[in-house]
Amino acid sequence: MTAEKGFRSKGVSAESEDLARLFATIAVAAGALAMETFAKPDIEARLKGDKSPVTEADERVEAYLLRELEVALPGVPFLAEESVARGKTLDVNDVFLLIDPIDGTREFLARSSDFTINVALAEKGAPRAGAVYAPAQGRVWFAGALGYEAEAGPGGSLPPAQDWRPLRVRPRPADGLVALISKSHLDAETKSFLSSHQIMRSAPIGSSVKFCLLARGEADVYPRFGPTMEWDTAAGDAVLRAAGGATLDPHGAPLRYGKKDVDYRNGPFVAWADASRRDGNATLP
Incomplete structure (x- = not known):
């Protein structure tokens, strides 16, 4: 077997x-x-x-x-x-x-x-x-x-x-969100996202640690618009989901794995600690 x-x-x-x-x-x-x-x-x-x-x-x-x-x-x-x-x-x-x-x-x-x-x-x-x-x-x-x-x-x-x-994510803070952003991939889309949401503070963090900091209740959102592969996100996404968070695509659906048709590349996504209370109805700006 x-x-x-x-x-x-x-x-x-x-x-x-x-x-x-x-x-x-x-x-x-x-x-x-x-x-x-x-x-x-x-x-x-x-x-x-x-x-x-x-x-x-x-x-x-x-x-x-x-x-x-x-x-x-x-x-x-x-x-x-x-x-x-x-x-x-x-x-x-x-x-x-x-x-x-x-x-x-x-x-x-x-x-x-x-x-x-x-x-x-x-x-x-x-x-x-x-x-x-x-x-x-x-x-x-x-x-x-x-x-x-x-x-x-x-x-x-x-x-x-x-x-x-x-691990457990935290509820959305009343005084604004703490956003985690990539150290190496800060792009115009990320800047637009930050400016269009109630962000109290943003912190550059490398690697999949960002998912884990959301999961342990230290931050609220991680937007990513640059290219990633499924192996970049799967483990951190598993940790975040188990802690009560969500990683959502532009349509507000959970990030999907096994995307052979696009060579296992991820599109834009936003990882949320408290996805039920994200700003607005859309995941992305």
């Missing part, structure tokens, strides 16, 4: 919790590989075909994650950033894995602590479970039906459940 069928032997909630713990555990273990490169005096990088940078850490972390996932979930197809960059194609079905070994490679090269390791599983177009690990911060966020945060050193173990902090 393949894992794709085998992990459905439990109830949906129990399965997703098991997956979340699995993803968090292997992401934390992979963090040691990322930090080995991060600690080098000079980090070598090259440009891929899409002009984005790739480092030794991206490739080593992805190779480790894929080995561990093949053992734990044999037969489940995957969509992984560096594998796709090398020409691997994927005909996704209802269930598949999404792997972003280093989200925020530019932050990694700049010695920022915002870069993350991301593992998620999507089913029927939605992220079912995911884990986001920030090795340089020693923090991991993971979610199935419920979302949690924990402290874990790179290469260490996921702490026991009593040390996990439940």
